[in-house]
Each structure stands twice: as C-alpha cells, then as structure tokens.
Amino acid sequence: MESTLEINHVSKTFKNDQESILVLKDLYMTVNNGEFVTIIGPSGCGKSTLLKLIAGLDLDFDGTIIVGKNPVSGPSKNRGFIFQEHRLFPWLNVEKNISGNLSLKNPEIRKRVDDLISLVKLKGFERVYPRQLSGGMSQRVAIARALLRNPEVLLLDEPFGALDAFTRTHLQEALLEIWERNKTTMVLVTHDIDESLFLSNKVVVMDAKPGRIKAIVPIDLPYPRSRTSKSFQELRSHILNLLDHHPQDKEDWCF
C-alpha cells in the first residue's frame, strides 16, 4: 500500500475561551513512501501538534493531509504513534501494555512481544506495572508497543529522549533496521541533530511563533552513516545554523 504523506497548506489554531493562537502556519511538505523524515525545531513550535494532525487525532485544522490516497479522517493502526510522554496504561503490566488489544495467547503475538521486550532490553520486567518503571524504561515500553503493530507510517515524538547514550544508539540502529526491512514511512521528532542526521533522508527544520517550516534539508548520505564523517559534520553545522537563525527578537509575536 502507498503510504505517501502529503501535507498541504496546513494551519492549526488553538481556541481558548477568549483568544485563539495560531500554532502551525501554512505547512507544506511531502513524505514519500518509505522515506525517513525527522522534524527538528525549538520547543513549543508545534512538532507534536503536527504529528497529532497526521495521526488523525485532531481533525480541526485548515488545509489537507493526505496519507496514501485519502485525506486523514481519523486515527488508524496503519499510522503508529510513539507519544512524547509514554502514556502507558497504568493498570496493565509491561507485556500487556505492549500487546494492548492483541491477545498474548496468540503464540505469534507472544513471540513478537517477547522479541520486542528483548529488543528494548526489558527482559525480566514483563510483569511489572508502569509505576515500578524508570522514565527510560517506560519510554522503551512505549516504543515496543508501537513497533509491535508494524504500522505503515510510524510517527515518533522524541522517542529516545530519556535514554542513555548506549540504549539510544542501540534503539536507533534497531529502528533503522526495521525501517529498511519493512519500508515503513517514518516521521521522527527530535532535538538531537546527530540523531536526525544519523537516521533520516530528510530533515525538516521548523521555526516557532507561529510554527512553520523553515527549511527542508535532504540528507543524501549512504547508510550506515558514520557520525564522524566530514559530510556529517558539515550537515550538522548547516542545520545548527538554520536553527540559530533568529535570536529572541520575536518573543512577543504570539500575543
């Protein structure tokens, strides 16, 4: 199935009691089937909001978002989502949080859940409840939960934010492998420029107040990538520059 993603002139306004805030302004981009895109931008610029629109969790926006051939009309398990907060169900233990509405009695599911638990290094914690997990462990459960469903489009909102360098690299590599194997279309939000360079075909740099796309940088390096290569370093400073462009002169834009 085609899982191209087209975002056409998307704007999003949050309406409060009195005022309305323009959070995303006229976004325009295309993510090809099987492409790996990362979004990078200042805190509060609307990255999570954008992912929610793509996921179909919020349909109240201007413009159109097309996944495959059809405009988004609601959530679907073809579009997986790893939320910024882990959002585990507190009444389910780790393995049940991962399996969710899929039955662990199904041997195939069972096996895949077990594999994913090994992948995110949580062996031994299958029966533990979320309140007994550390921040990073919860995040890893959420990752496993999304991966289990093999979505065609995977939306990842800072999935590795709470992880140590090694677990992080390990999971980045695992993600790349899954991407290459399944041809999943990936949209990943991150604050880590290295991460975005290491993983993606395309880095979308966003700007804040109102959230909009500042630049789309294609990353044409071959996989696997080396973080120390020269082209890597060059791209890094390029993106750093893009991000740094404006200082705090627009503090009062929104209000």
Place this chain on the structure above:
Amino acid sequence: MESTLEINHVSKTFKNDQESILVLKDLYMTVNNGEFVTIIGPSGCGKSTLLKLIAGLDLDFDGTIIVGKNPVSGPSKNRGFIFQEHRLFPWLNVEKNISGNLSLKNPEIRKRVDDLISLVKLKGFERVYPRQLSGGMSQRVAIARALLRNPEVLLLDEPFGALDAFTRTHLQEALLEIWERNKTTMVLVTHDIDESLFLSNKVVVMDAKPGRIKAIVPIDLPYPRSRTSKSFQELRSHILNLLDHHPQDKEDWCF
C-alpha cells in the same frame, strides 16, 4: 548553612508481593557544599531512585544519607527537586504552578516569578494550563518552579531532556550562573555526557543491575568551558569508555 551531602553505604530494595529487587547497592559518595555533581548511567540503574532518597521522599533504605549535619528525615524545601516527569498541578496555570504555596500577591514573589518566566522563555504563557503546554514547555515550568525556591541543594533529574539544543544551552548557562551566584549544591542526572562535562565538578558514573557507582570522575576544567577544547574531548571519551565497559552479559542478573 552547610549543605554537604554524605551518602554512606546506601542500598535500596523494592519489595513487591513476592520478590524484592535490589536497586541500589552500597552507594558511597560525598558532595561538598556548593559542588556541582552530575550522575550518568544506563536507563533503569537507579539514578532517580537515588535522588528521591536524597530528597527524603523515601526513607526506607539501608545506610545513611547526611545533608549538612543531620541525617535526612524527610523532604525539605532546602532540597529542591526537578522531577524527571514535569509533575505540574493540572489545575493551576503556569504562574501559579511556579509560585505554588507562595503568594503571587507578594510583589517580591511576583517579580521573581516573572523573571523566571522570562528566563525559561515562557512570557505570554503565564495564564495557560498545563494541558495546553508542549512537553518542553512543561519541563521549563518545572525548572522555574524549583528555581523560585532558591534551595541550598538542588536535585535535577534530566531537567533538559525535552528541550531543543538552544533552549538547552541557554538554560545550562543560566543554571551555571545561579550556581555560581548562590553556591547551591547541585546534583544533576543526565544522559548527555557533554552536558555533564560542561556543568559539573564531578561526574558520577553508575552501573546497572544492581545500581552502583562505577567511577567518580573529577572535572577540573575552568568555567566557562568550551565544548571543543581538547581536555573536554578527552574526558568525554574517558567517560564514554567507562559507560561502555560491560555489554549485555548481565541481562539476567536481577531475577
């Protein structure tokens, strides 16, 4: 007042219905008055748990923790805490979350709250409720909340995890400034080696299963530090090595 921190042979076991898990094993370290210590270690190794013990939120452990002259007997506002999750009160808006039980009608508090809101770049969001904030914005509110109280010891659990590079650097610098001005004793948990090298006098490297101290690396570089200096790079690879020491050979230790 003396705010030296002595951690003497601290062990912590979580007891479940059937089993008990040793999470911290025989921790021993001293943090001098006004020192800046960072803790770094794999996800789930007990960093947050250790901070909670120091804060006095959990008194059920073996060994002793002494702050100043007295053993910890409970929480105190002299020991501020920025939690790993932001833990804002959902029914209070941003400024009230920051002021908490201090009255905003007191002009001094009012001024300090406003200053902190500017510091964390949330001007214009004073009256906004937590559900309307982005992940990074919530984290910044939590930082402002802890800073308002000017604690003698500040415990920070991955405070900058959800922030973009620029906001992060900005707040790191602000934190250093506050530290130098107030001589606060800082204990910061992070996954970012650069962050720990940039900020602290001492890096505590922890290991997992069970959580224990693997090494304490003094950082004798002068402030302000340059992330590109040679000694910085050397220390980074030293710590990276320390962290990388053991691969996944201990997977089954705990259970």
Place this chain on the structure above:
Amino acid sequence: GCNSDAGKASGESEPVKVSIALNGKMGPLVIAKEKGLFDDEFSKLGAKISWSEFPSGPPLLESLASNRVDLSFLGDGALIAGIDKKLPFEVIAQTGQGGSSVRIITQTDGKIKKVEDLKGKTVGVASGTTGHVYLIKALKAYGLTTDDIKLINLQPDDAQSAFETKQLDAWATWNPYYLNNIEKGNAVALNVKGKILAPGANIARTGFAKEHPEIVEAYLRVYKKAADWQIDHPDEASEIYAKETKMPADTVKKIITSEEPNIFFTEDAIKAQQESIDTLASVGYIKKSFDFQKEIHNEYIDAAFNK
C-alpha cells in the same frame, strides 16, 4: 420537653406549655384547633398550646415516649401496642366506638358475598393495624383464621393500587379508604355478623397528667365541646375537614355522620378492645394479654363533667 420546669402550678408566673399532637387530619381536635375552642379554657389556666401533627400512631408514640407530646388520641392498634410496651401515658377517654371505621371491601364482581367466601382468596391488609385486628375478628366469627386466606401485607396506598388492578380479592381497611372506594363504585363492603368495634382513645402523658390534672380536664371539656359541635353542625364540620384533607365534602360528611364521636367509654367498646388485646396476644404482636378496664383512668373525665 419543657413542661416539667413549669412545675409551680401557681398559674400566674409562666404559662404552662402543652403539647397537643394531631393524629391525622380528622377528629374533633382539628375542629377545636380551627375554631380556637381551646383559647378560653386554657388561658384561664395559664396554658399555652404547641400543636404538632403526625400521620399515624407509631411516630406519635415515639414522641410521647420521649416526653414531647402531652395530650393526643390514638387508634386501637397503637393504643394497645403502647400500653403493652408500658409507655408513659394514661387512657383518659374514648374518641368513638369505631363501629364504622373499618370494613372488609371486595371487588364488585360479586364473587365474594360473605365472609366464608374469603377462603383461599387474596386479602390485603396492613399488618398490625386496626384493619388487621378487624380481619382476624371477622374471620374468627365464622370459624376461620388467617391461615385460611392468602394474607398480603400492604400499606394503604399500595393496597389501593393492588385492589384497583384486581390483584386483591378483598381488602380490610379503614376510612377514608373504604368509603372512598365504595363511593366510587369500585368496591362493596362485606357484611359481618355482630358488631366489630375498633374504639380509639384520648390519652395524656402520665407525668403531665399528674402535674396538671386541671389541664387534662379542660382538654376533655374542649374535646367534648368540639365533638358536640361536629354532631350539631355536620355540614360546617365537613367543610373544615374537607379543606384540611382535600377530600370531597360529601364523602367527609358520610364519614363523620356514620358514627358520632363519644368520649365516654361504653361497655361494648371495652369488650371489643379486650377481644382485640387477646387476639393480638394470640398472634404474638404483643407479649401477653392484659386487662383493658384497668388501664382506663376515668378520674379526669369524672372530674371534668361530674363535679
């Protein structure tokens, strides 16, 4: 319960507070209240009335036991229960013989013509009430017991509903229920041989009567005055009751004219009451039988009218 502190009988100082309780909305006391008949007699004695109203006997008895009621009147069921429980009151007079206050009514289809026909039929009654006593006595008169019928314990409203929807073949009940149903053509009353009486009584709290016998006497005089007025002016009395109860005046008139109030105990009534006591004792509602004659304190009525 502030009556005891008015102990100094020297009427001038503070007025004695007298708590008179209305038991339902019918009876001469209502007339006395409406027409202010107590004013004269009581102001002479320096007594002040505080009125209260109870829908039925049991809560009234509870109030009396906690010294909150001084003077009132009870139906036979509550009266017997109260005496049996040795509640602190004295029977000071009758209210009426109760010859026409209770009946067994049946459906109009004519299937039940006499008491014997009740055998095996479904009969509604509120357990422990005057209707219950009446039913037992009526059955007994024909050699039957409650085991011969299907007895259903229902409060009047519920019984009304059940009767109208023909779930009950018969219903032992009192006024205004039975007359109302007969008036509306929903029911016919069953003839019972002999006369089954359900006499009610005026009562006074023992402690109060000891301290203020003169007020008790005055109460009885006023009660009689009101009763006589009702007998003499049935239409006006009906108007008063109709206004209170919101029943049609002619129905009320039928109720009050079917039997005159009479505060002097009659032989028949005492006999009937004794039978009720024995009946209740035999079904176990009261622990043991007692002599009703001995419970009647005629001294007040004597003092009030025979001096």
Place this chain on the structure above:
Amino acid sequence: MSTSTQTMAQNKQLVMREKNKQSKIAKSAVRGSTLPLVVLIAWQTLGSAGILPAQLFSSPSLIVTAFIDLVRSGEMASHLQISLIRALLGFALGGFLGLLIGVIVGMQKKSEEYLNPSIQMLRTVPLLAITPLFIMWFGFGELSKVLLIALGAFFPLYLQTFLGLRNVDKKLYDVARIMEYSRLEQITKLMIPAALPNILLGVRLALSSAWMCLVVAELLGADRGVGFMIQDARSFMQTDIVFVGIIIFALAGKISDSLVRFLENHLLKWQDSFKA
C-alpha cells in the same frame, strides 16, 4: 495573508463558535426533554382514554390543575419555602461535616482506622428506623428535621471526599512535600483541587439526598413542607397532589444536577479528560 484579514477571519470564527455553542445547548435541551415529553403525552393519552385508572395515576392535566390550585392558594409557596430552608440548612450542615470529616479521615490513617468503620456502619442504617432517636434527642421541631437531612447529606460527601483524596496521584503529593506545603496547604491547594471531580459528584448526591430525606424528616411532627404534602396527600388518596410532589422532587434532582454541572464546567476546565 495580511493581519487584518486574518483577524477578521478569526472574528468570524469566534462569532460562529458562539452561535454554534448556543445551537448546541438548544439541541441538547430539546433532546433532554424528548423522553419526559413522550412519557407525559403517553400518560395523558392513556389517562384520557381511561386505560390508566385516574385514582392511581391521575393524569398530567389533573396534576397541572392540582398544581395551579396549590399555587393559587399559596400552599405551594409555603410548602416549598419551608422545605427549601430545611433542605438547604441540612445540606449545608451535613455537607460541610462530610467534607470536613472526609478530609480528616482521608488525610490521616489513624482517624481512618478509628472513624471509618463506624461511619460505614451508620451509612446503611435506614433513616426511617432511627427517627425515634432523633425525636428523643432533638424533639420534633426544626432541629431534628434539619439534623436528619444533614445526616442524609453527610454520607455522600464523606464517601466521595474520602475516595477522592485516596485517588490523588502520589507523584503530585511528593511535589507538595518537596515544596514543604503545610498540612493545610496540602489539603486546600493539592488534595481538594485534585479530588474535585469526586467532591462535586458528592455535592450532587448530597443535594439530592438532602432533598429526599425531607420525606422522612417531615414525618416528624411537621405540618408544612413538600414531604409532608406528599405523605398527607397519600393518606387521603390525593393522587394528583402526590404526583405534584413527585414532580417537584424530580425537578429538584434535575436542578441540583444542572447546578453542579455548571460548577463542574467552571471549576474543572483544567481537566484534559475524555469527552464522548
């Protein structure tokens, strides 16, 4: 897009939202009254056709007539007034105590151990069965009526407060401890706001419980009040009036519900919860 056109567009949106909101409220009011209207119409029809015995069921038109009569004669006002005063006083007293003791028991393990078992036992004692105690202790004046109503209002608020406090997220409690909230601040600035959804449900239940206890309270030597009116009409087979009373009770339920919903909309707007 220029700023001015944008502002215009936004204004238009706002106006439309306002309209939208109003039409939504109207719609939900219409939907809400559908069922009662259907029942009323069926009732009237069956009543007029003689299928429902008027003796038992009255009929909407008869009830309205009875209601108008009661209003005309001023009786209704006097019944309502006294009942409202009793119910409100009882609610205020019982609700306040319920909240207070709920908070104490919720915050202190020890008071829970001492008090909660007894309260749980008292909770199920039927009020009807303990009126003698009230008469004995408090007479049958207004005091005992108000106390009886207070008792009815006490339990819902107590239970909801207690449970609400015990469901407060420990993570937030730890934050308050770190900031050295005093015990009072913990209660007023953390526990009560966090338990507010439950407490408001408690208020709703307590309001209607207070109202329902009127029926029992006004057995105690009352000569006015809606509860008395019902009881009295019952013993004289005034079905119309009984139904007038029932309808007043039903309306009270609806009003208390709307009142608390209004409070909820204002006090709980911070919630990010599921909204069908």
Place this chain on the structure above:
Amino acid sequence: MSTSTQTMAQNKQLVMREKNKQSKIAKSAVRGSTLPLVVLIAWQTLGSAGILPAQLFSSPSLIVTAFIDLVRSGEMASHLQISLIRALLGFALGGFLGLLIGVIVGMQKKSEEYLNPSIQMLRTVPLLAITPLFIMWFGFGELSKVLLIALGAFFPLYLQTFLGLRNVDKKLYDVARIMEYSRLEQITKLMIPAALPNILLGVRLALSSAWMCLVVAELLGADRGVGFMIQDARSFMQTDIVFVGIIIFALAGKISDSLVRFLENHLLKWQDSFKA
C-alpha cells in the same frame, strides 16, 4: 555479602513483613471497633441506670436477648435468607443496568443528551412515593420487590460509572484510538479499568442502597424479611427487634464496605496514589 546470606536476610525480612502486616491488620481492627464499643458500653450503662427509657432505646443486653430468641426460633434465618436473596438479585439487576447504561451514556454524547436528564430527574424521586406504581405494574410478588431494589442500586452505579468514564485521561484515550481499539475494547480495556476506582465506589454504594431499599420493598406484600421485621416491630413498638434490625443493616454496611475494599486491594494495586 554472599548470595546465601543475602537470601537469608531477605527471607527474614519477608517473614517480618508478614508478621508486621498481620499485626497491622489486628491493630486497625481494634481501632475500628473502639468507637462502636464505647457507644455500646455507654448505652448499656445508661440503659441499666434507667436514664435511657427502655421503650425507646432498649439496651444492648435486651437486644442480644431478642436476637438470640429470633435466631433460636429460626425466624432470623428466614428473614435474613429472603432479604439476602432479594437484595442480591436487585443489586445484580440494578447494578448491571447501572453499569451498562452508565457506560452507554458515558461513551455517547447523544445517549447522554437523551437519557441523562431523565435519569437525573428520576434519581431524586422518593421510592416511598412510587410504590403504588410498582404494585400496579408488577404486582406484590417478589418481582416488584426485586425491581424496587434494583432501582435503588441502579443510580449509584450509573452515576459513578458515568462520572468515572468522563474523568478518563484523554491522553490514554488517544492511545487506544491510535491502536484502533474497537468500541468494545475501548470500553472493556480502557474506560472501565481507568474508571475502576469510581465504579468500585459505585458498587459499594449500590450494595448498601440495595440493602436499604429492602425497607421500602418489604412494605410491598412481604411477610418475611429484615425490612418487614423492622416495620412490623415498629408498629408494635418492639424496640428490641427494631434495633436487631438496625444492627443487621449496620453490619451489612460494614460487610459491603469490606468486600469492596478487598476488591479494591486486588483490582487497584496498579494505582500509585496517595495513601495517608
């Protein structure tokens, strides 16, 4: 520390914790019975001293005697048995419907708009006033009793379920939508578990409400049952028996409370909430 000594130490700890737990339970049981005991003793003393009139207040010893008599004669067993069956059936029916309709109304805005206003109105109608309708529709057999009890059990569960669902965190609901939970899965695997604290409170209230409705239900043509026993004893001022009844009701309250607490301890152990 070698592994074996460590295990030993752990074992010791476990044993001590077990003991600790038991002594804690014992302690809280003692504390819980303090207040009732004090009341009992005061009552007996005042009763024996003649300060409390026995006609109104009986006394613990008289009540125990009455209780023993009732048990000996087998009456108690028969009252209790029938009442238990009625209450349980009514609870099962009303509770089930309350949960069901609560879920439907909680999940669907439209059904809320249609049903909730009517239910809120019915909620405050005093049961005592509508028993004639029950007799009319369902007769005076067990059916109408069970239905009346079911009505009493319905409202608490309905209200708590409805509110519980509406307090579910929208963030978790979004997760379920992303995973394409079916409507049924949303209900059974998300909404109900998340609303469980409230639903369990609803069960607790419904259980005791069912029990309390016995007093009214057993006015409808009953000749056995605890409610009947109380009513009957009341009309003949058999205070001892009234109190036996009251105490049975109180115990039922305590038992239903303990039962639900037990459920809570097992079903809500995932909660990380404030525990005094």
